Amino acid sequence: MKSETGDAHTTRTASTSQVPAELRSAFAAHFGAPDPTLFVRSPGRINLIGEHIDYNNLSVLPMAIGRHVRLVVRPRADARVRIASLSPGFGAREFALGPEIPPYPVGDWGNYVKAAAQALARSHEGLHGFDAVLDATLPVAAGLSSSSALVIGVSLALLSANDRTWEPVALAEQMAQAERYTGTQGGGMDQAICAGAVEGTASRVDFAPLRITPVPVPTDWRFVVAHSLSRAEKSGAAQTTYNRRTVECREAVERVAGHLAARRSASYRELLAEHDVGELVRIGERVLDGDLLKRFRHVVTEADRVRRAEAALRAADLPTFGTLLSASHASLRDDYEVSSAALDELVGIAEAAGAAGARLTGAGMGGCIIAVAQAASVERVLDRLRTDFYVPRSAPGPLGDHLFLAEPAGGARVIPT
Numbered sequence: 001m002k003s004e005t006g007d008a009h010t011t012r013t014a015s016t017s018q019v020p021a022e023l024r025s026a027f028a029a030h031f032g033a034p035d036p037t038l039f040v041r042s043p044g045r046i047n048l049i050g051e052h053i054d055y056n057n058l059s060v061l062p063m064a065i066g067r068h069v070r071l072v073v074r075p076r077a078d079a080r081v082r083i084a085s086l087s088p089g090f091g092a093r094e095f096a097l098g099p100e101i102p103p104y105p106v107g108d109w110g111n112y113v114k115a116a117a118q119a120l121a122r123s124h125e126g127l128h129g130f131d132a133v134l135d136a137t138l139p140v141a142a143g144l145s146s147s148s149a150l151v152i153g154v155s156l157a158l159l160s161a162n163d164r165t166w167e168p169v170a171l172a173e174q175m176a177q178a179e180r181y182t183g184t185q186g187g188g189m190d191q192a193i194c195a196g197a198v199e200g201t202a203s204r205v206d207f208a209p210l211r212i213t214p215v216p217v218p219t220d221w222r223f224v225v226a227h228s229l230s231r232a233e234k235s236g237a238a239q240t241t242y243n244r245r246t247v248e249c250r251e252a253v254e255r256v257a258g259h260l261a262a263r264r265s266a267s268y269r270e271l272l273a274e275h276d277v278g279e280l281v282r283i284g285e286r287v288l289d290g291d292l293l294k295r296f297r298h299v300v301t302e303a304d305r306v307r308r309a310e311a312a313l314r315a316a317d318l319p320t321f322g323t324l325l326s327a328s329h330a331s332l333r334d335d336y337e338v339s340s341a342a343l344d345e346l347v348g349i350a351e352a353a354g355a356a357g358a359r360l361t362g363a364g365m366g367g368c369i370i371a372v373a374q375a376a377s378v379e380r381v382l383d384r385l386r387t388d389f390y391v392p393r394s395a396p397g398p399l400g401d402h403l404f405l406a407e408p409a410g411g412a413r414v415i416p417t
Helices: 021-031 110-123 146-161 168-182 189-196 239-259 268-274 277-287 290-314 318-334 341-352 378-393
Strands: 038-049 061-075 080-085 093-096 130-136 201-206 211-216 221-227 357-361 368-374 403-406 413-416
Touching (some): 021 061, 038 290, 061 189, 080 110, 093 110, 146 189, 168 211, 189 211, 239 268, 239 290, 268 277, 268 290, 290 318, 318 341, 318 357, 378 403
Antiparallel strands (some): 038 413, 061 201, 080 093
């Protein structure tokens, strides 16, 4: 159960305290003896900047966080997969491994399990299944990539249960394609950061080919995550909207490339390499209108913001970094049209409380914002978000489920128990 890069993605045998007691108890209740032999932790992520451009093969800057999808796993001798969840409303699922696994209805959480299983069954012959119980310490449908964390977690559980090796970048690429089984035509950022993150860093993720470059995070920066109390359902009702955005982006760049008669292809990356952002925006304004202009303008300006944000992160230049986050939110609100009134309100509260910048993170239309602040001022930001947003709404459950600090974490791990 080692990765092909050595022991980077496995650790020594877990102590009893590392495996959550509620998972051990739930496993015994669902599946009986013997005990599970593997513990998998797969992190969520915040995307610091670079939203809705990964599926246009443009670089992004995400960060894995210390909240996870967690599974306890016992290998089976046959090809069945049985998996139960501790989350309310997520019933147990069971199916047979194979290269063609019929999906559950659209929006069913089990499709993320099947997505990983079908992809690996196609690339690895003779796989055995497993029994597993999972829970999550990150909120579901919050824009923090709980779905991709589940896909990566299941893939590592299945590979480890069969003593198969893996390499993080290759697995991330495979699982990015695999997740399209669920019906959402996304990019590969979430799988890459989940599989390949390095603790204490964010990552610049490049595409075609996939590359993951760690970028150290200054130790006195703090990242606040605040949930809008509205779910971001990539696989639910919003799926049509997200998929339409990918089509609009493609049509926009094809029209611009067609206008530039000498162009041989319709690639955002090549256009950005040959024209500065201001020039591309002006060309777009001549060639496009309406939604296509908005989508094109967001993509090219967001790509530029990623480049500048990485430089600011490396230089520990918080004011510049924060300004770029706020500009990203404005673009997502006005040009990409995936914000919401609650997300806009959270951003405004955080900025007024002293955050250097804030923006929605993830696909949008619900989910979370992130705000960045100095360590010395972050408590003021947290307090204002609590009093101005969550208290008036009588937010359900513990406040820590909705509002918390995110620290840069490492990628997914498998721990023999």
